[in-house]
Amino acid sequence: EVQLVESGGGLVQPGGSLRLSCAASGFTFSSYEMNWVRQAPGKGLEWVSYISSSGSTIYYADSVKGRFTISRDNAKNSLYLQMNSLRAEDTAVYYCARQAAYDAFDIWGQGTMVTVSS
């Protein structure tokens, strides 16, 4: 079964750090571009970051640039998001999403909740 499973969410104070992980299974992870997408409580979807299949090309949304770092380990079939200098407005469910050949997000994880609060 094709699957993405996120982990690493939790409660963190403003200014703190958190590292999210996304474990992939059921497909050749190293062949796919990957993304992180977040959703604040009761709000819509916001794209956060992209990484190419090799990891050589990376993009960020302006809202997280300079604070978040996306990475991947193809040997471990895993995607990561290092989040530093967290703010209250980063509170959201964070999803990892596989980018299909036609560039839409065809497989999503179940999400992991990040709460930034003192």
Add this chain to the structure above:
Amino acid sequence: EIVLTQSPATLSLSPGERATLSCRASQSVSSYLAWYQQKPGQAPRLLIYDASNRATGIPARFSGSGSGTDFTLTISSLEPEDFAVYYCQQRSNWPTFGQGTKLEIK
């Protein structure tokens, strides 16, 4: 940044009726538009990609149309499981999503 505006914000219909959801882009995105369905507590599910192509396993009652700046998602005959929030998304440059249309039971 390309802004996607979805309308209406809420659509109240009954099972068996036809649903028409709109997504308008602030500039042309060619046919690089996708539609997703999201139910409460669940991750989004891809329905349509490249404006009119159904994703794997999506029922034929879902169809997409449009190009440039104006797009439509049509559900030909609503089933009870179709009541959810629907998002459009463009990939012309970095991805952006519309604010969503909530399809609720009338």
